[in-house]
Amino acid sequence: MLKVVESKNESQQQYTTEELSAKLGIAAATLRKYNFYFGKEGITFKKERGKIVYSNDDMALFKKLMALHQRSGTTLQECIGELAQQIQPVTKLSQAQTELPQSVVEDPQPVAEHPQQELTLTPQLTELQNNVKQLETSFAKEMSEQKNYMYQQLENQQEQVKQLKSYITTKLEQRDKQMMDTIRQIQELKEEQKKGFWYWLRSLFTSKK
Known part of the structure; x- marks a missing residue:
């Protein structure tokens, strides 16, 4: 429920971040981003x-x-800014009347004569600042985790490519070695066949003599 927008029905159902993001069909991180930008608009x-x-x-x-x-x-921030302008002019007066002491609400005297009004707004400003800081920290943490995950994925892919290149190089070297061994064996076999043929031919002429 918006703190600057008083709900007309205090008993209405409440949702966690995960439950509401599921109903909206968006990721929880996206809902937190909406929350972050709304916080910047107060x-x-x-x-x-x-x-x-x-x-x-x-x-x-x-x-x-x-x-x-x-x-x-338009951008997400521009859309949220437009909605915030529609919400805040109506709701800030209602919030002030709800939070000020009854004597101040009923008294038509100038606000300057009731210094307690400023005192009641200070804790809310502090809480708002803390909420914005928490949202910024949460958003920065999520971005850092996503960045680290992407770097890890990139390193894994580079390692896989390196291993694949090494495997291909090894296989090519083995293939080349096998081809050279086969060629050498064929040449040796041909040399043996030539030697055998000349030996047989020479022995043939020698026997005729």
Whole structure:
């Protein structure tokens, strides 16, 4: 559930990152990327026991984002920025009224005369900054793991190519050696046959004498 968007139905079903990504038909890493860019726009999602949980409202928001991204042809960040502009002007006032003390909400006096309003916003700003840092760290870790995996795959392929080249070279050398041995044996056999023929011919003339 969006922290800057109050849900109309507090009892609606909640989903983990894996459950929601499965319902949306996308990878969990893609959903985390959406979350990361929403965080940069000042929109975060509800956390319980250190893990993010999503509501049906959040699912509808992500579906709207996917449709907009596919339809508009603009970048993902631009689509999220457009949605954020639609959400924040309406929801920031509702959030402020919900979080401020009742005396401040009912009192029409200027905000400057109620310094406690600023104090209530500071923990939220800190939490938002922490969430953004966590998302950046998670995203950087995933990118690093994918990069290491690609490097490992490349090294494995290079090693396989090297082994294949060595195998082919060895086989070619063996073939060449066998061919040379066969040619040498044929030449030796021909020489033996020539010697035998001349020996027989010479013995024939010698016997006639």
